[in-house]
Amino acid sequence: MPEQGSGRAATLEDVARVAGVSRASVSRVVNGKPDVAPRIVEVVQQAIATTGYVPNRAARALVTRRAGTALVVVSGADRSVEGPWGPGEVLADPFFGRLAGGLMSSLRPRDVHPVLMLALTDDERARVVSYVREGSADGVLLVSAEAPDPLPGQLVDAGVPVVLFSRPDHALPVGYVDVDNRAGARLAVDHLVARGCRRLGIVTGPLGVPGAQDRLEGFVEAMAAHGLEPLPPVAGTFSVDSGMAATRELLDAGVDGVFASNDNMGVGAVLAAQERGLVVPDDVAVVGFDDSTAALMCRPALTTVRQPIETMAAQMARLLLEQLDRTDGPVEPTLYAPTLVVRGSA
Amino acid sequence: MPEQGSGRAATLEDVARVAGVSRASVSRVVNGKPDVAPRIVEVVQQAIATTGYVPNRAARALVTRRAGTALVVVSGADRSVEGPWGPGEVLADPFFGRLAGGLMSSLRPRDVHPVLMLALTDDERARVVSYVREGSADGVLLVSAEAPDPLPGQLVDAGVPVVLFSRPDHALPVGYVDVDNRAGARLAVDHLVARGCRRLGIVTGPLGVPGAQDRLEGFVEAMAAHGLEPLPPVAGTFSVDSGMAATRELLDAGVDGVFASNDNMGVGAVLAAQERGLVVPDDVAVVGFDDSTAALMCRPALTTVRQPIETMAAQMARLLLEQLDRTDGPVEPTLYAPTLVVRGSA
């Protein structure tokens, strides 16, 4: 077996010598360039095999000015209080897991590797910008966990290629993918009303987050369309606990149908109802949002509005790669249609 | 503001010219080398500020032979059937989120960036090895999701620096960190017995996974120490569903105390008991393992054996960095003590 970490690794030079051709030729076959004589291709591949050659990425990046990596960052404003699970808590959100998986799947075939970074402080945000400027990554795939988030603006200002997951919190010339949040809320309301609920309430996400805002507006519109008066909305923070707390308020107000703006809070809604001895979905029906693994963590399992995350992640990757090729040109956002996944909670 | 993506980025050369010193001097102050005249430090920092200089990572890596990144990989055997959430499912495990967070926190101060990779197929495993051999990462931090896992052996054979989370499935000269799984199982059993349970059952993880095996053995030993006869163990796959299924069997056998080998299955145990109309913890008490966010997803919340993941992650990073400096020397594993987190389920 060639090159077992023994001695120094084989270089292009070594391969060229063994194959008896120039370094340029080796480079051409390694990179699959056209117009190379079959004879040369063969002898070079031979030499690569016997030397165990693997191209040095740094050397290649230095000349091509392409790192072959994308920075995947989860950002948000400073959270002074850290949860008991530390910074990992953001990553531990099942929703993020699904997104990360989708991103990885769509990046891999294009041969770009995802570097993970958290950007919750000014210092960390600065590091994100530096990382790209030093050429360590070709661009950024950003998902904001909170709003307002200064990072998208900083990235745009620095001329860093970036694609966001979900609409930025203020107008910005930047590409993003998003689900049609209003349509999703409508799906939830229609379903709840169809099964007989009349006193509907919403547990919203943090007010400043655009997606949360859109879901609230969609909820209100859908209610109006049904000629129904919604209970006053109650805000949560996308956590299970906040979902429970918010739902208790709705319960006090007499809800019989809860639309939670994400699955974690949907789980919280189910738990809150059950802690009052209520039966879900008979006494209170609950619909969540996302279709994350959290939806299966409660009984009855959560009926939820599914975002086509994997598709959206693939589109994010595509938009970023496009942006790298033609640095000019506008970046238009892409909106995806949500679907309803009916399970036991509504 | 300097260098806004306009024109080409400033290089060492540019800084040197502006500062009126040699490139070597600039390099020295950029890297904080000692023995540089204060006068030079000052003028260089000045020039860096006005040029907006950021070192090119590829150029640096080419000469230092250090990428400044570590590959974080989740590996396992091929799983022919993919879950409804695709490959993201592995990452969506709340346990992994906590680990990833810990790894990131401990890597950051050492200025190494985590590149994420999944290695579920032979092809992906080969890519992991290549990635390090091409110099894109300095080493690997590996967590196996399943056993048997060929990757640790392949990495060792290729001479790639690697540290594992948890004991490998067969003897290997490789560093790893692990929790004292037997002690953890003992903690669970002692607690269950202390609260009056006598007919204890265990939901194990997949048989081949060393940690699952250790927890089972610890469980059996602890039972023996109490002079108790355990119910026949039932195996799960670390998922909520498998925990439910396994627990139904234990319930049929008349358990009054369940030790689940991870929190996901612990949640499943609680759900299974409740679906039979049983009250947790009065009729059946449940103890999980890990202390992941899943533990809070059910009511009553899960009593669980906590692994000091953040500490373990930090140690993984430390072991890897040490290994990079002195490529020789043995790597001894580190074992951590688990603690019991008492919540409502037991």
Added chain:
DNA sequence: CTGAAAGCGCTTACAG
């Protein structure tokens, strides 16, 4: 304490 010079391992015009 500082600078001139070599060299890290590639890719890419440019001739031929």
Added chain:
DNA sequence: CTGAAAGCGCTTACAG
């Protein structure tokens, strides 16, 4: 279709 040569942007002995 192929090769000689320049150059990407750094770091690091080596002199001085």
